[in-house]
Amino acid sequence: MFMQFDRIAKDRTDHVGVEIDSLVIAGWAGRDAAAIEHHIEELAALGIPRPSTTPLYYRVAAQTLTQASQLTVLGPDSSGEVEPVVVAMADGLWIGIGSDHTDRKAEASGIALSKQLCGKPVGAQLWSYADVEGHWDQLMLRSWATIDGKRVLYQESAVSSLRTPRDLIRRYAGADTLAAGTLMFCGTPGAIGGIRPGTRFEMELADPVLNRALAHGYDVAVLPVIS
Numbered sequence: 001m002f003m004q005f006d007r008i009a010k011d012r013t014d015h016v017g018v019e020i021d022s023l024v025i026a027g028w029a030g031r032d033a034a035a036i037e038h039h040i041e042e043l044a045a046l047g048i049p050r051p052s053t054t055p056l057y058y059r060v061a062a063q064t065l066t067q068a069s070q071l072t073v074l075g076p077d078s079s080g081e082v083e084p085v086v087v088a089m090a091d092g093l094w095i096g097i098g099s100d101h102t103d104r105k106a107e108a109s110g111i112a113l114s115k116q117l118c119g120k121p122v123g124a125q126l127w128s129y130a131d132v133e134g135h136w137d138q139l140m141l142r143s144w145a146t147i148d149g150k151r152v153l154y155q156e157s158a159v160s161s162l163r164t165p166r167d168l169i170r171r172y173a174g175a176d177t178l179a180a181g182t183l184m185f186c187g188t189p190g191a192i193g194g195i196r197p198g199t200r201f202e203m204e205l206a207d208p209v210l211n212r213a214l215a216h217g218y219d220v221a222v223l224p225v226i227s
Contacts, residue, residue, distance in 0.1 A: 009128035028054035029187025047108035077105035080201035088178035123216030145198035157189035
């Protein structure tokens, strides 16, 4: 999947195109066992089975990645969730923001299957991971969903609730970095008020140390289910 990004580093900014040939979604990526259990129970309420281990790495088709402002889904049972994403390139690791938008009805039948059924929105800006790794735990994740016509705060958490990208990479690859062309979703905090669908999803990764934020949003267009 060919994607384009505006990259921001302390010593430069540039615009690059990169071929993403491997997409990995790290599930159950929290540091706190109680928080992981809360998210498991949150999904169990929707009939979604418990994971076999944590963290769990799902391989997903890179063609599901999208930077479009609208995501088309089948049926009314999908929802987004904000995640830091790490993009491996020839010159190092870069941090972005994405939504692991998932069909929750299909998730009850099989999580790996459900991951393939929805596009995975990703923002167009990246930060150098080297610039934020030293103060990573101070970054904040937030998302907002438009539900019944009202924009509500849907998620809010410091990224310290999640395993660091470096930790997830080591557990997945057995090394400090990923192969160039790999994009990894790095986990999500629980939803405020429970998981539910919306007509728009907006997300933010805020860096209070360098006083900046990555942001992305998309509208959700629902196709009818015909049987």
